[in-house]
Structures are given as C-alpha cells and as structure tokens.
Amino acid sequence: MKLPLATIKSGGAASWAIRIAVAAAVFAVLLWVPTRGSDPTIGYCLDAFVLMGAAMSLNLLLGFTGQISIGHSAFYGIGAYTTAIFVTRWHWSPFQTMPMAFLIAFVVGVLVSLPALRIKGVYLALVTLALGLVFPQFIKWPKVEWLTGGAKGIDKAGFNFGRHNRTYSIFGWKPFGDMRANGALPFYFWIGVGIVVITYLVCRGVVKSRVGRSLIAIRDNETAAAVMGVNRAVTKGIVFGLSAGLCSLVGCLGTIRTNNVTPDSGYITVLGGITFLIVMVIGGAGSLWGPNIGAVLYIFISVQASNWSNDSSTMPFFLRPFLSWSKVPVGDGIFAILLIALMFVAPFGLVGLWRRLSAKAVAVVPRPFGTASVTTSSATPVAD
Amino acid sequence: MSLFRAAGLTAGYGPVTVLQGIDLEVNEGEIVVMLGANGAGKTTTMRAISGVIPRQGTIEFQGNSIAKSAPDQIVRAGIAQVPQGRGTFPELSVEDNLRAGAFVRRDSAGVAADIHKWFGVFPRLGERRDQRAGSLSGGEQQMVAIARALMSHPKLLLCDEPSLGLAPLITQELFEVIGNLNKEDGLSVLLVEQNANLAMHLASRVYLLETGTIVAQGSAEELSADDSIRKAYLGF
C-alpha cells in the first residue's frame, strides 16, 4: 500500500463532502434516538451528554492553563443543587436555574483557583481535589442542612409538568415524546443536546477567538505575556471560572433527569471528578472533539462492564482470568488500566491516535498561500 | 600513548544529529583543546563521552571500549567532567558537593584527606565549606565543580567551557590550577572553549569543531601559523 492513500485539499470539495456526511449522520442519530430509541438507550445518551459537557469543560481548562482539575465534581454538584434548591424552594423553572448555577459555579471557581493558579506546579490539582472532597461534606454539614437537605437530599427537584401536561407534535412526529408520561426522557434528551452544543460552541469560540488564540500562544511564555500586558493568573482564573460554570450546567441536567439529588450520588463525589478526567484523557486532551468521543466510549465500556459483572459468562474470554473473580464491578479497573495504557500508547487519547494514523493514510493539503481567510484546523494546542 | 580515542563519534538529541562522526584523540599527559562556536557541538561531545546521551561510534579509553558503558561505569573507569555552567548541586553544601564527587570511591579516609587537600588549593572553598553551593559566586562554583570532578581521581578530565561567565582573572587562576595538575600529576585534559585566547596557552593540540565536524586540527603553533584559521577562529 502506498501511503498516503489519498490527498485532500483543505477547504476543497472533498473535505466539505466529508464534513457534510458526518454532520448528516450525527443529525440522523439525534433525530432517531429520542423518537425511536428505547428508554435505556436515551438514558445512555443522557449519561454521555453529561460526560461530554464535563469533559469539554475540563479540556478548556487544560488547553488554556496547562493544568487539570480533579474536583470538577464540586461544580457538577453546584449545578445539581442549584437546580434542586431553586426549583423546590422558589419554584423557578429548571431553565432559569441554569444561568444561576453557571454564575455561582463561576464565582466559586475563580475564588478557589486563583491562589493556586498564581503558582506553577501541582497546586491546582491539590486544591481541586480538596474541593471535590469538601463539597459532599459541605452538603451534609448540619449548618446548611436546612437548605441542602443534608444526606437525604432533595426530592422532586426537576421539572414539574403539572401545568405543561401535553405533548408537542410536528406533523405527527413527537420530538419530545409523551410528556405526560413519568419522566419525559426525550424532552430531557433535547435539553442535553442543547447543553452539549452550547458548551461546544463556547469552547470553540473561546479557543478560536483572537483573545483565545493569543492566550494559547503565550500560555507558557512569561515574557510574552508580560509584554502583552496580560495578567496571567487572573486570566487563568477566569478560564477556570468559565470551565466551572460549564460543568455546572450538566449538573443541572443531572437533577432534571433524575428529579432528585443526594450528596453521594451521580458525579457529586470526588470519584466523579476523576471520571471526568478519565473521559477527557481517553478521548483526547487538547482537541475539541476528544472529550465527546471519550464520553461515548466511556458509557459504552461502562455498560459492557456492568453486564459482565452481572453475568461473568458474557465477559470476553481473554479478560476472564483477570477480572471475573472481582468482588466489585470491573468498570473502574478497566478504566484505570486503559488510562495507564493510553499514556504509553496514545497520550493524546483516541483522537490523537486517530490523527497520527490518519495523517499517514490521508494527506490534507493546505490551501495555497493567500487564498485562505480563516484556518480550518480544529486542533487545540496540547499541554505538555 | 593514547589514553582516549573516539572515531566516528555520532550523537544528537532525538531526531536531530549534532555530531556527524568526529575523530578525536587525547594522549597521556596532554591538554587537548576543542574550539568551536555556539552550537558547534562541544557540549554534545562532552555529554557523549560521559555517556549521558545516546551515541554511536568507537569510543575507547585506556584501550577498552566505553561506547556502551553507563555513566557511572565511565566515571569509575577514570573520566570525570566539569560540566558547562558549573553544574554544582546548589542545595548541598560545598563539602557535600565534593563528597558527591567521590561517590564511586570506597575509601572514606582518603576522601576526607582529599577534601582537606582541595580546601588547601582553593582556600575560599574551605572558608565556605558548609555554605550552600548555590549561594557561591560563579568563580567559586567553578572551583567547586573542578574539585568535585577531581575527587574521583580521574585520569582524563573533561572541561566544558570553564571560563563561561567568569572574569578573566578568575579564569586565569583556574587554568593555572589545571595546568599544574597536568604538569605535576600527569592529569590529561580535554577542554572545550569558545574563547580561544585563554585556552591556547595550555594546549598541546587543538581541534576546531564546526557544526558537528572537525574542520582543522594540529598543535597550537600550527593553527596559530595558519592565517585564515587564525583570523576566523582565534580572533587574532
């Protein structure tokens, strides 16, 4: 086989054709799932959406500051609890709670991260880990139990469909499913899509903006930053706040979907923060699409792993000697091994691996100098 | 008698090859100087000989091949380096720096005696024996680096730009010390420098290194006699 197999001009007809094809496929899936998909399938998609949003927010942080946060579960929790509290206490609509959650998470994020972002090193990771551990404890703190419901949590925290007890239909097609039914999953599905799209657009917008691009360029160069008059710590703090805010949105989604919230559930514990990190790394830290691919893969493996745990005869034969005797579900073990293995084989995750391999198979030829108005690459520089 | 010999020495960093296969020789009792501009490959040569970067080619010391030896084996064999920029252990005391230099030795009494001797050669170090090496001046740190390298009783001393960042007076002092060691103890030296003036007086032979290849070699007189080389490299 002679490599490269094909040559594509960037911005040319072939690359547009590929993009349209991919977009059409995604669109088709998005339409099919809520209307024809089974409830569990919609559920898995919602799980994936939550992880997509969270991982994208982490990726934004990594790309701009070169640092990771292990405690984004706290911001997920802020989102989840904001929705729960405002819906049950003051009867806000869940949609109205989202900007509020964003704001609270943003402020908390900036405050918490600034002391650490001023200093080079592992401190942000430690501060966020501490934050991730503190948050569930804070929820259970007797002094705030009146607000948070303590260990019991808050119930009936999602949508109250009482007044909106009808179905929307367009030409006989019900995109939101039957909203009178208990748990209007298709409706939540679209909320999830909305959040993921918004998060993606925000990340992409920040990355590609003039300010964003110059920030990335000077990320590691102190002299350049000083010359440009950029206060690096404050800028990084704002980016952290943005990342925190975006993560809180999927927390809102979590509460909307399950209709309640408890301090030890979902992704509110620090283990959730580690999960977000795993998703980002698997998919590909440093690329806009990586976290989304990672989320899909994570859900897929999780579901498979829990099937195997329920019935070890379904486990592939080569895994059985390693995992079938486990007294706990094997998902966590698989991801840990995957994470470590990836650092050896594909440190930039699946997207990085794909790029490396496909670059050998297909060469993308840039437009001749002077004809391009905007660069079409979608790569965010990676942290080293 | 050939003490050290390299043939076809090739080394680099990752995909970049810096040394393109050079031939080098140091005989017993010689002070050999390698001159070259920034980026010529002088430090790469030093690192390759000491074994801290991957290298290819023939490298022999006292008749034995050290091309595949680990850095600690090379020190044990009798080659020590005074690295570029001093390379002291900044948090360690001056005395501990010297002890570290003697790491490959097992005779603690001999080590203590040597430390004492070096404080005699460099009294300023003796005054500062418990001070953190990082707080010393450039010249003092260079003394530490030289003494440290010599603690392992090497037969071949590699010096990487010892004059860098130092005032001429201090450099002269240091070169005097090296010269004395060569005359009295028979220490062989491979010295790399950017600055020809200071090093030429000591040299038995000179190599000129340019972008990874040796472009000229000979005795100090021979090279000084050649007008073009003299003007281009020796600056006079």
Added chain:
Amino acid sequence: MDLFLQRLFDGLSDGSVYALLALGIVIIYRGTGHLNFAQGEMALFCTYVVYQLGEWGIPLVPALLLGMLVGFALGVTTEVALVRPVAKKSTFAVFIVTIGLFQGLNWLDGAIWGDQVLPNSAVSKQQQFPSLFPNKATDFWNIFGAGVRIESVGIFAMVMVLTGLLFLLFNKTKVGLAMNSVASNPESARLVGIPTNRVLSFSWGLAAAIGALGGVVFAGQNHTVNMSMMFGVFIYASAAATLGGFDSPGGAVLGGLILGVIQNMVAGYADVWVGQQMKIGVAFVVIVGVLLVKPSGLFGTSKVERV
C-alpha cells in the same frame, strides 16, 4: 486544660499518620519532581495485605514488616515500569499515570477484598484491625489530669523515631547523599557516577514503604480498613506537604503534626461550626492559606515559581 492536652495528643496522633504519608509524597517529589497521586492507595493496598496476613494468623509486627516490604516492591515496580518510560514523554503523562494507579489500586482492593468494612464478623477471623499499641478504652495514661491514650503517645513517639532515622539517612549516609544529589541536579548526579535510576526507584520504594506504615497505623486507630479510607488522609498529607514545603521531609513531618493538632483543636473547640463533616474543610483552608501567604511552605526552598 485536660481537654486541651487530650486534644493535643489526639492531634499529634492523627498528625503522625498525615506526617508519614506526607513524607512519602515529599520524598518522591523532591527526588523526581512528580506528585504521586497514588500515595494513599499504595498505602491502603499494603494495609489490606497486612489485614490478610493477620487473617492467616501472622502476628502484627512481622505482618507490618512484610507489608512495608510489599510497599517497597510496589513503589520500585511503579517507578521502573510505569513512571520511567512515561516520564520521558511528559510530566502530565506521569500525573495521569498516577491518577490511573490511584483508581486501579483502589479498584483492586475492592476486587480482592470486597467493598465492605473489614474486619467483618461474617468473613473475618480477626475482631478488629490490630494496632501496634494498646488501644482499648482503658489504655490511657493520666497526664496532668488528662486522659491521654497510650496509642496516641506510642504512634507519635514511633514517628519521631522514624523521622530521626530518616534524618540520619539523608544527612549521614552515602545513599542519602545520592538521593539529595539527584534531587538537586540529576544531570550532575549522573556525571559524578551516581546511578540515578536506582536512586529514583529507591525513593519510590522508600516512600511507599513509609506510606504502608502510615496506612497500618491509621487502620489500627480506626480498628477497621475499607476502600475509601485513604482519600481524606491523602489530601491531609498533601496539605501537610504544602504547609511544610514540598521539598522538605522535615517540613512534611512538622506540617502533618501541625495539621493534625489544628484539625483536632478546631473540631473540638468549634465543634458547633466545624464538626465531623467539615474536618476536611480544615485541610482545604490550610492549602489555600499557604498558597496565598507563603507558597513554598514553612521549610521549602523557594524554587517555587510564580506564574
């Protein structure tokens, strides 16, 4: 006054555990520049091993020594097989590897021993996780009218002895000189003939062994071992290392003790405000506070750079 002394010694006892784990974190950090995220989980794994040895009837002291040996082996293996090959690529990758190890070891504990609290009368022979020192409710000494638990004093004394031994190691032995040299300037260390790789492996092994001791002591204090036991301890140890200075072993020990005392005092005197849940808030406040006031900690060298 008696309550104060009680809380002081309880604090020193808790703090001793933080000190042990902080020592492990700092030894690795100053030697290699990496933060070992899995420090707590390595300690936990060894603690489970000691539990298992106890189930097989082996007395505590030999079991503990075996556990520390397992820890040493675990640390060395990690450095050689997981960290060294990846460190060539990037520090970020090493960080991720230690996070993966964190999760992997934690899962492994559950996979082998299950996720319930042990010892458990349904599955275990032992009644409680053994402690090195007598720790029944009746084992206390009367000091100035305060009831100070013998266990607390014993643990504190043991950690002080260990700290002294480490001090000797670092300052009076060739091994210590090698470790300090590698920590100070790895390239020069190689140039003087120090086998840098072996020093790094030894650092990881030593750190893991000390951590194992910390885990066993902690389990002894609580009489039990379970999967989520070391999350909090790890963050306290990190706070201690931050407080003491990430490259100072002495600072780590002092930081751990101070943190333990502060935590117990605050929880004791301000128990209306702090209480059990928010004890971990103390660690959080300490980390942020240190970063704001003196990022290099009490004894760290100011290699700490500002952004």
